[in-house]
Amino acid sequence: KDAFEFESWIVQQFGATPNTKQRGDLGLDGTTKENTPIQVKRSDNIGRNVIDNFLSAVQRSDKKLFEKNKAEGKPIGFIIAFSFGKGAIQEVARLKNQENLIIKLVTVEEIVPIARKPSLAVTVNDIGKDTKGLREIEFVAIGQSSAGIEFYAWDFDFKAEKGFKPQVLIDKEGKQAYKFKAGLHHVAVKIVDNDGLDNVEIIKLKVNGTIERA
Structure with missing residues (x-):
């Protein structure tokens, strides 16, 4: 699968709607039923910079929804990747504790368990x-x-x-x-x-x- 197909497929497996635009989408690959943004990273050991960029993209994509989710203690967005590095995990914890911003980190394996041969x-x-x-x-x-x-x-x-x-x-x-x-x-x-x-x-x-x- 090419990157765009893979991202769309993972978003669908997550029970969400893929973003049909490949360009100018702030790097966001889909939305949940509540319109919460989702980003898919087709790599391992995702770093802190991804969290920073995602946070800024989420605010720019729908400021009202961002503020609403923040006020209600709901996730402001989901990042899906094969694995997450220490920097990303620590930054997500800091945002939650200090700024009341919840970003959910989800591994691909949680959505699609690795295929096992019979x-x-x-x-x-x-x-x-x-x-x-x-x-x-x-x-x-x-x-x-x-x-x-x-x-x-x-x-x-x-x-x-x-x-x-x-x-x-x-x-x-x-x-x-x-x-x-x-x-x-x-x-x-x-x-x-x-x-x-x-x-x-x-x-x-x-x-x-x-x-x-x-």
Whole structure:
């Protein structure tokens, strides 16, 4: 995402309205439902100078609202960033204690928790040989995700150079059986959760008289 898209997206995730003007906006990226200004900084360790500039921009954007929020003990504005430096945190505390000005510092992670991939574990069970001497193997995939599991996909002839080419595209249960000739096989299992995040487990199988995971 470019900077403007990112700022707009974060403002929306915060439940507020993005500023549609990219220029001449005093560096303000949106407003809350009460019209309180929001600024988004796409960086870490935000310094005190950002607080100073924000304070002056807020006063210039709507002096009446600024005075009203100050008088009512409400935040005069919100700054959203990846993290805040000591100088910024100390200045916000000083403004609150000495000037009765409340600026809320919000981290991006508070709004959008860092995406976590689903976890995946696969068990392998030997069902036995069929009449043609092929070894039938059952695979059980167990996935975990806070978003919930959408589906599993299976590639029983996985080759790294070709990438993931599933024979079974959408499996809601996570359970499959497949027959293999003797030899070394690679099986890839993909898990996809309801947020669209995925994870892949690759299983090496040696199939001869018995099976073993390599």
